Amino acid sequence: MRLPRFFGKKRGHRRTGSQAWGSFGEATFYALLVAAGLCFAGLWFTGTVGFGPDTAGVPWAPWWLWIFAALIPGALLTFGGSGLLRTVRGWGKSEERRAAADTIVELLEPVDHDAGPARDLPAVPTCDDLVNSPGTILRYRLPIESPESWRLLGIGLFAALWNAVLAVLAVTAGIDLLGGRVEPVLLAVLVPFLAVGIGAIAVFVRRFFLTTAVGTTQLEISDHPLMPGGNYDVLLAQGGVGTYMGLDLTLEMEESASFRQGTDTRTERIVVWRELVKEWRDIQISPGVRFEAHATITIPRAAMHSFVSEHNAVRWRIVVHGRPERWAAFERVFPLVVHPLPMDASAGPPRSRQAVELHG
Amino acid sequence: MMCVPAGRRSVPNPFATRYMRTGALPPLDVAGHPRDIAALGAALAGLGGSAVIVGSHGSGKTTLLGALAEWLELEGRVVERVRIREYRDLARLVGAVVRCAGGGVVCVDSGERIGRLAGAGVRAAARLLGSRILMTAHRPGSLPTLVMCDTSSDLLAALVARLPCRSAEGVIDRCDIDETFQRAAGDVREALFLLYDRFEERVGKHRANGISGWTRVRS
Amino acid sequence: MTSQEDGNGVARITAPRVTVQFDRPDRIYAPEEALTVRYEVEGVGFASIRAIERSVVWYTEGKGEEDLGVHHFERIEAAARVREVVPAASLSLRLPVSPLSYEGIIVKIRWCVRIRLFFAAGRDYVSEHVFDLGAVPPARGTMERLA
Numbered sequence A: 001m002r003l004p005r006f007f008g009k010k011r012g013h014r015r016t017g018s019q020a021w022g023s024f025g026e027a028t029f030y031a032l033l034v035a036a037g038l039c040f041a042g043l044w045f046t047g048t049v050g051f052g053p054d055t056a057g058v059p060w061a062p063w064w065l066w067i068f069a070a071l072i073p074g075a076l077l078t079f080g081g082s083g084l085l086r087t088v089r090g091w092g093k094s095e096e097r098r099a100a101a102d103t104i105v106e107l108l109e110p111v112d113h114d115a116g117p118a119r120d121l122p123a124v125p126t127c128d129d130l131v132n133s134p135g136t137i138l139r140y141r142l143p144i145e146s147p148e149s150w151r152l153l154g155i156g157l158f159a160a161l162w163n164a165v166l167a168v169l170a171v172t173a174g175i176d177l178l179g180g181r182v183e184p185v186l187l188a189v190l191v192p193f194l195a196v197g198i199g200a201i202a203v204f205v206r207r208f209f210l211t212t213a214v215g216t217t218q219l220e221i222s223d224h225p226l227m228p229g230g231n232y233d234v235l236l237a238q239g240g241v242g243t244y245m246g247l248d249l250t251l252e253m254e255e256s257a258s259f260r261q262g263t264d265t266r267t268e269r270i271v272v273w274r275e276l277v278k279e280w281r282d283i284q285i286s287p288g289v290r291f292e293a294h295a296t297i298t299i300p301r302a303a304m305h306s307f308v309s310e311h312n313a314v315r316w317r318i319v320v321h322g323r324p325e326r327w328a329a330f331e332r333v334f335p336l337v338v339h340p341l342p343m344d345a346s347a348g349p350p351r352s353r354q355a356v357e358l359h360g
Numbered sequence B: 001m002m003c004v005p006a007g008r009r010s011v012p013n014p015f016a017t018r019y020m021r022t023g024a025l026p027p028l029d030v031a032g033h034p035r036d037i038a039a040l041g042a043a044l045a046g047l048g049g050s051a052v053i054v055g056s057h058g059s060g061k062t063t064l065l066g067a068l069a070e071w072l073e074l075e076g077r078v079v080e081r082v083r084i085r086e087y088r089d090l091a092r093l094v095g096a097v098v099r100c101a102g103g104g105v106v107c108v109d110s111g112e113r114i115g116r117l118a119g120a121g122v123r124a125a126a127r128l129l130g131s132r133i134l135m136t137a138h139r140p141g142s143l144p145t146l147v148m149c150d151t152s153s154d155l156l157a158a159l160v161a162r163l164p165c166r167s168a169e170g171v172i173d174r175c176d177i178d179e180t181f182q183r184a185a186g187d188v189r190e191a192l193f194l195l196y197d198r199f200e201e202r203v204g205k206h207r208a209n210g211i212s213g214w215t216r217v218r219s
Numbered sequence C: 001m002t003s004q005e006d007g008n009g010v011a012r013i014t015a016p017r018v019t020v021q022f023d024r025p026d027r028i029y030a031p032e033e034a035l036t037v038r039y040e041v042e043g044v045g046f047a048s049i050r051a052i053e054r055s056v057v058w059y060t061e062g063k064g065e066e067d068l069g070v071h072h073f074e075r076i077e078a079a080a081r082v083r084e085v086v087p088a089a090s091l092s093l094r095l096p097v098s099p100l101s102y103e104g105i106i107v108k109i110r111w112c113v114r115i116r117l118f119f120a121a122g123r124d125y126v127s128e129h130v131f132d133l134g135a136v137p138p139a140r141g142t143m144e145r146l147a
Helices: A019-046 A063-090 A095-100 A104-108 A148-178 A184-214 B037-046 B061-074 B089-099 B116-129 B153-161 B174-183 B188-210 C079-085
Strands: A121-125 A140-142 A217-221 A231-238 A242-261 A264-285 A291-298 A312-324 A330-336 B051-055 B079-083 B105-109 B132-137 B145-149 C002-005 C011-014 C017-022 C034-042 C049-062 C068-076 C088-094 C107-119 C124-133
Touching: A019 A063, A019 A148, A019 A184, A063 A148, A121 C068, A140 A330, A148 A184, A217 A312, A217 A330, A231 A242, A231 A264, A231 A312, A242 A291, A242 C049, A242 C107, A264 A291, A312 C107, B037 B061, B037 B145, B051 B061, B061 B079, B061 B105, B061 B132, B061 B145, B079 B089, B089 B105, B089 B116, B116 B132, B153 B174, B153 B188, B174 B188, C017 C107, C017 C124, C034 C049, C034 C107, C049 C079, C049 C088, C068 C079
Parallel strands: B051 B132, B051 B145, B079 B105, B105 B132
Antiparallel strands: A140 A217, A217 A231, A231 A291, A242 A264, A242 A312, A312 A330, C002 C011, C017 C034, C034 C088, C049 C068, C049 C107, C107 C124
16 A cells, blocks of 8 residues: 655646536635635634633633634635635636646736747647656656646545534534533534535545555656657556556547637547557556556657647647556546657658658 | 638538637527517617527527627617626626716626626616616526527528538538437537537548548557 | 729729739648748729738637637738739748648648738728648547547
């Protein structure tokens, strides 16, 4: 069993799927925190929970519980409020721009320096983010898209905060019941809080076991950015424990198009080219010894380069599909940047499209 | 006017958003006939100048709003267009209401996004300043309803017949139109996206015969 | 569009016609290659043209909103200069490295030369002539929907 790393050098803020749904999910999450904070602050301030300022007459309420009770709504409101503000401010902005804005102050101001195109290569994305981490064997370690550790941390924080509030409410309700008093408002709040709290713990535990048992996937590459016609060595390292029925490495090119009209926002993605680079079967991974294997990827000579504009993109990526014996299958995505061939390398254009042949 | 290279094998997809953006197609009624914009303009005046265009997703509200805005401009009215997408668009809306003081018309796309409280505030400001508001919404609201936009397969067929790029002829037929309309559950915009895919699949197959392209899909 | 009077003094609307001749007949150019086009405006006199814009741009076409990138743009307003570039003139420039023309499934990238005429009457007319930058073959996808 391996504890997930939250502070590895390679992470990033990449997102997949619908940006609108993602933003909605984030907003709901933070709004729930704010609601919980407001709810608890109200109960605390009115003395309903039994150790607020109006209940100084309760002699046995421990001082730490009072401070604890005051800290929780404050923390919930601060964390939830700042997150909600950040989400609302970032709504509708491109993922590159959102990722570029590291602080709330930056989010409040328009960002002029978009991740944008590479220098001298209009509409080709930069790969600065992809080459700032050296590999252990090959030149670069590629960052993973949507790191699971951060998702796990978010769910864990939510579960912890929510259940802390729940614990305080439950203790208060217990004290009231022992004292022969019944607070119907408190009990009414407690029931839905309990359901959400149990659900949050269940989701966290499931994800925790999934993340720790499956282990991290690391990918190193011999060079970056990639060029059409180039061959590149790739090192795949898979951690975890147990048997894998299969582990596949595929190279993909994906198109992405976003359309906004009126209230309707849609992002569509389609894989237009896919090549299975290598597959491994029946792998046994022992504790502390990760599975390592080399492969070679080839970018076809006539390949389209990576492209990004405000609403459209062509992206290259390596996808690792894993099928552990005892766990659900997983997919991990490592973005790549493919540059267009320079003039001297392309040696002039083919004079017709029919003449183009793919090699790879 | 667009000229495609003579030797080029690719055929422009007529359902690309480029050919369907607001204003590219005329507003049509449920039967597929062009709407009488002048009559709607007169009806709007009869309602006091402020009204709402009601309809579901992809029913042509934005197209109709755009046509009415253009007609109002030709009538010599001050017109401001605002699309509500983000919270900060509310500030733009307030600015537009102020600029339209004294009889101008603020044309608001996605009016239901304003919210009840902010909407009441904006309407009060408009009344105070003498601005008019014409907006689109999914449901009738506090402003009188100018027109209910409805859709039909005939409407979709009429739109396809009017696409500025004529390359759909011979590739997409009436059966495709009826099928996609059913699949999109009456959402014309969604149906046009489905027709995009259908066109691309069919033209792509022809393309496959002539050009060596991205053929290797092994998975 | 422009309006002209016929012999009877009746105004009729005539649409201008812009023809463009590329220095490569197949209209396929390599990255960083020089592009020369000769255009000719027919059906309209330079006196009725207020300004002309000549640009070389790329744009996206497909299921997403249209994005546009301008590689070259010039607007000619002075009457003397308009007289030089209408009805016929040439335009030469060096093309960039990217983005290459691309015929994808839901994303297409096209390059074009645009000639936009602004008339004294207020209307404008645009003529767009597509060419290819690079020779990336068209995509034929798995049509696998991910979102």
